[in-house]
Amino acid sequence: EAGVTQSPTHLIKTRGQQATLRCSPISGHTSVYWYQQALGLGLQFLLWYDEGEERNRGNFPPRFSGRQFPNYSSELNVNALELEDSALYLCASSLGQGSTGELFFGEGSRLTVL
Amino acid sequence: SQQGEEDPQALSIQEGENATMNCSYKTSINNLQWYRQNSGRGLVHLILIRSNEREKHSGRLRVTLDTSKKSSSLLITASRAADTASYFCATDSGSNYKLTFGKGTLLTVNP
Numbered sequence: 001e002a003g004v005t006q007s008p009t010h011l012i013k014t015r016g017q018q019a020t021l022r023c024s025p026i027s028g029h030t031s032v033y034w035y036q037q038a039l040g041l042g043l044q045f046l047l048w049y050d051e052g053e054e055r056n057r058g059n060f061p062p063r064f065s066g067r068q069f070p071n072y073s074s075e076l077n078v079n080a081l082e083l084e085d086s087a088l089y090l091c092a093s094s095l096g097q098g099s100t101g102e103l104f105f106g107e108g109s110r111l112t113v114l
Numbered sequence: 115s116q117q118g119e120e121d122p123q124a125l126s127i128q129e130g131e132n133a134t135m136n137c138s139y140k141t142s143i144n145n146l147q148w149y150r151q152n153s154g155r156g157l158v159h160l161i162l163i164r165s166n167e168r169e170k171h172s173g174r175l176r177v178t179l180d181t182s183k184k185s186s187s188l189l190i191t192a193s194r195a196a197d198t199a200s201y202f203c204a205t206d207s208g209s210n211y212k213l214t215f216g217k218g219t220l221l222t223v224n225p
Contacts, residue, residue, distance in 0.1 A: 033212070033213075041217070043202065045214060045215075056212050090156060101162065102147060103157075104159070106156050107156040108154075110154070
């Protein structure tokens with residue numbers, strides 16, 4: 001069974017541009033989570049989607065947004081890129097809302113902003 | 115903000131030795147989880163301990179939880195070079211469910 005898949009693996013953008021990252025959860029999982037892992041800062045919670053709805057949002061500006069599609073895949077958009085947005089963006093999935101079990105992570109998308 | 119804080123930030127040991135990592139957190143939790151991350155890759159779930167549990171084992175891993183001290187420890191016994199990775203604790207506080215991660219402990223096991 002396929003795990004969580006993320007694309008692209010690497011992405012290079014310049015300041016002010018927009019980046020779109022994609023995530024496909026494990027089959028049967030309805031919750032998708034996005035985390036940002038910048039160098040030296042650990043994992044910062046970005047967004048949680050479940051059943052197509054945004055359920056929770058971390059302390060990030062509105063230029064970080066996303067959505068979840070009917071097939072439960074998800075997209076993270078980062079507008080007006082800044083240098084400090086350079087990071088590894090990790091997507092994870094789990095069973096639905098209220099599940100307190102483990103998260104299954106993808107391998108991440110590394111975004112570099114020049 | 116970080117809920118969990120791992121200690122130490124970095125740990126270097128010889129193969130065969132035991133490695134102990136600690137995690138402290140601030141608010142009450144439903145459960146605490148430990149994850150492992152090989153350099154620059156995705157995280158892999160290791161073990162989950164619920165707030166009403168005190169100790170849990172999985173293979174060479176032993177996790178303890180002390181809710182009165184708001185702390186947990188992860189013990190890896192008989193370490194191997196392949197255990198070299200970053201280890202993160204993550205807490206579920208039940209509030210609009212999200213896992214909050216610490217900054218991790220970088221474990222280096224020297225052959």
